[in-house]
Amino acid sequence: MANEKNPFLVEVSARPGGDRVLQCIQCGTCSGSCPVIKEMEYGPRRIMHLIQAGEEERVLSSHDMWFCVSCYSCANRCPRDIHITDLMASLREMAEEKGYAQDKGAEFGQAFSETYQHHGRMFEPELVIRYYLRSFDIKGLLGMIPLALPMLLKHKLPFWPERIKNPQNMEQICVPVKDKEEER
Amino acid sequence: MKYAYYPGCSLQSGAKEYDSSTRAVFAHLGIELEDIEDWSCCGAVHVEGEAIVTLPARNLALAEAQGLDTIVAPCSGCYRNLRRSSQAIAADKAVRKRVNEVLPDGLQLRGNINVMHPLYVILYDYGLERLRKQVTHPLAGLKVASYYGCMLTRPKDEFDSPEKPQGFDKLMDALGAEVVNWPAKAKCCGGALAISHTKVTAKLSGNIMVSAKDSGANVVTLGCPMCHTALDLYQKKAEKAMGRPLNLPILYFTQLMGLALGIAEEHLGLERHIVSTQPVFEMLQGAGA
Numbered sequence: 477m478a479n480e481k482n483p484f485l486v487e488v489s490a491r492p493g494g495d496r497v498l499q500c501i502q503c504g505t506c507s508g509s510c511p512v513i514k515e516m517e518y519g520p521r522r523i524m525h526l527i528q529a530g531e532e533e534r535v536l537s538s539h540d541m542w543f544c545v546s547c548y549s550c551a552n553r554c555p556r557d558i559h560i561t562d563l564m565a566s567l568r569e570m571a572e573e574k575g576y577a578q579d580k581g582a583e584f585g586q587a588f589s590e591t592y593q594h595h596g597r598m599f600e601p602e603l604v605i606r607y608y609l610r611s612f613d614i615k616g617l618l619g620m621i622p623l624a625l626p627m628l629l630k631h632k633l634p635f636w637p638e639r640i641k642n643p644q645n646m647e648q649i650c651v652p653v654k655d656k657e658e659e660r
Numbered sequence: 661m662k663y664a665y666y667p668g669c670s671l672q673s674g675a676k677e678y679d680s681s682t683r684a685v686f687a688h689l690g691i692e693l694e695d696i697e698d699w700s701c702c703g704a705v706h707v708e709g710e711a712i713v714t715l716p717a718r719n720l721a722l723a724e725a726q727g728l729d730t731i732v733a734p735c736s737g738c739y740r741n742l743r744r745s746s747q748a749i750a751a752d753k754a755v756r757k758r759v760n761e762v763l764p765d766g767l768q769l770r771g772n773i774n775v776m777h778p779l780y781v782i783l784y785d786y787g788l789e790r791l792r793k794q795v796t797h798p799l800a801g802l803k804v805a806s807y808y809g810c811m812l813t814r815p816k817d818e819f820d821s822p823e824k825p826q827g828f829d830k831l832m833d834a835l836g837a838e839v840v841n842w843p844a845k846a847k848c849c850g851g852a853l854a855i856s857h858t859k860v861t862a863k864l865s866g867n868i869m870v871s872a873k874d875s876g877a878n879v880v881t882l883g884c885p886m887c888h889t890a891l892d893l894y895q896k897k898a899e900k901a902m903g904r905p906l907n908l909p910i911l912y913f914t915q916l917m918g919l920a921l922g923i924a925e926e927h928l929g930l931e932r933h934i935v936s937t938q939p940v941f942e943m944l945q946g947a948g949a
Contacts (some may be wrong), residue, residue, distance in 0.1 A: 565705075592669070622896070627893065632674040
């Protein structure tokens, strides 16, 4: 699907969830089904339209995909079988790659994947430290303190990370093959 | 019946009670779980691109190396990620080839691995009729709102309806509980945003618990550690967001199964919850008296 006038659409179409963006008929079922639509600037229906129109900067600099809770309500109901939830993940990935990402959700996603790649498994204390060091979300940090105490009392926070035998292998399965080929 | 068991990260930390109750219930029913050795994180909702398939695939290959063909994953997110990876590999030879290229330590995935949630093992492999005969302490007195969340039933799969799921309700009925019909059973708790956008999580989980309460429920059951965090740990924040008290005990379905099957409380971890589960015992005793 070469389209010189709309390279953004071509790029999105090649990503997971992006192959059927042109099939969108703007019915709005997705935005009507979205539990976080009130937090969004455009919502999934208008995001589809903006991709069709090639509006790379508006789409990738928006906060909308960072509010997506991956509930699959939109994708489940889409009459055109567009994998909207997977597409939102691809938009997050593209926003990171191209330097548009400016949301606490982006910092959290990075902190999360860094942590599981470090040990091969999640280690919540490290995730939280990585996240607050990246985001400087002091207000958020203060809001977490009332939760941390009961978690400690109920032994819900581990003190020591669980690790797989060879955590250095994580990069190999986490960094997409395509990117590796480009690096070579 | 023997399955490969993938606990996932949450069941090793915040959700140990889900792990211990699942193991206890399965052992009680004679369903064997063999831990996948050296399993790794599935990526939760923070995995993109090809890693969506390759990251969970390591666990599929490890299960295969142990000679097992079906994985049980109690966390809905892990269940979804592992299942999605397995389905993508089964559907496309090119995907399988790519996965086998990147798998470390000489691991290879030759066959197809089935991935199931423990709820579906109970419903479809064990069977509710058999289970009914095992119930020694029926859950009379409990009005249970079954909460499915997202990944257990979406994207659409063969086990349940993504819009009006029934699996937990049928199970709770078999355990002798009163099943509450309520509208928010398949809505999202917002767990994915719990740290980055806490207010959104408080609002979404608050809406769910208000719906459960207003429909007459005195307990919520679920099968996902992320949902449990949003409804149990964040309940105080949800109360603030909703402007009303909730005091709603949130129990894993395996904990309720444990109570109904007469399994020793030490395996059920009910004391580990943030919102007290003590009212559950009072309701059960009240009904028995």
